[in-house]
Amino acid sequence: MPIDTSKFKNAPHCTLASLAYVLPMEDGRWQTVNDGGDVNVLEDADFHRRCQVIASAENGEGVYSVIAPTELGVARKYVLNADKTVSLDGFEEPIDLAEFRKMAVRSTADGKVLASLAQTLTDQWNKCTESRVADDHLMDIRMMAEAYIGSEDPYELHDYRMYSLQTGGMTDGLDFMALMAKINAIGHPDGPTHERFPLKEAFEGWQEVRNLPTYMSGGVRFAFDLFMRDMLGEFPDDRVTMVALPKGDDAQFSEKLEEAGFDLVGMLKPFEGGNVLPGYRTNDVAFHRARGVDIVVFSDFAANYAYAWPTEEGGKFEPPALQIGGFKFG
Secondary structure, X not given: OOOOOHHHOOOOEEEEEXXXXXXXXXXXXXXXXXXXXXXXXXXXXXXXXXXXXXXXXXXXXXXXXXXOHHHOOOOEEEEEOOOOEEEEOOOOOOEEHHHHHHOEEEEOOOOOEEEEOOOOHHHHXXXXXXXXXXXXXXXXXXXXXXXXXXXXXXXXXXXXXXXHHHHOOOOOOOOHHHHHHHHHOOOOOOOOHHHHOHHHHOOOOOEEHHHOHHHHOHHHHHHXXXXXXXXXXXXXXXXXXXXXXXXXXXXXXXXXXXXXOOOEEEEEOOOEOOOOOOOOEOOOEEEXXXXXXXXXXXXXXXXXXXXXXXOOOOOOOOOOOEEEOOEEEO
């Protein structure tokens, strides 16, 4: 059956690649290890031509999309289908969208690489926006995000919702300089909340919200403030201490806090995204207040979270009385 090439008329382009773990070698070269365990070595110049970063450390070690040497400069048109498959010009059969994102990078019609499809939709959107030559890809990214609406896959849901935050226009109004001033401002002279109070007695891993890469996004800051402001009062959101573990990990944050003397004093309704994060909803929120801090614990489709701030420096939030088995506490 002849392939219908008409649907590729205004389609975006991609270049074929493969996922690999890349690490620097002592002589300035780079070693790549792909999914199948195959090992290759790249010269430094070849590394910069062929590798598109997905996640890496300061020394460059990390996960990359590695463009096949025969595909450098080759641009192939592709189309996202309604059934979450991708038709690639010249290929007889469609490819599952998840597999396609592992094997391609976005490119211009003349083969200039824009971003790895294995990156989050948010990162792809940022890179394509910065290029100023990728309107077709911006439309395609929007279509991919829409394909993930209602998905039961936690990664796809997270990808869609973070993209929605970035592109929805919601922001706290801070420009880059104001944001940097806020992030770099000196907090309490005795250090962050987890250093001043015994939070580490419950579990490790605490850090301030301002240290998270996603805090750079105005949409993320807006959503965080929407959920937390009533509880925080005047306490700055960027100084809130937090810890998170992926869903499936044995977090048990609330139980560990109680064991360390941080009493559970109330349960709050789930956080809901509304128009900011359509379809987003956490589980019930456990509210702890003891030993000088307020702490909320909850989980969503992706992870388990705990957020803490000093009680006296926060607002005058009054959690509902805790009721267990007909008995009322508080």
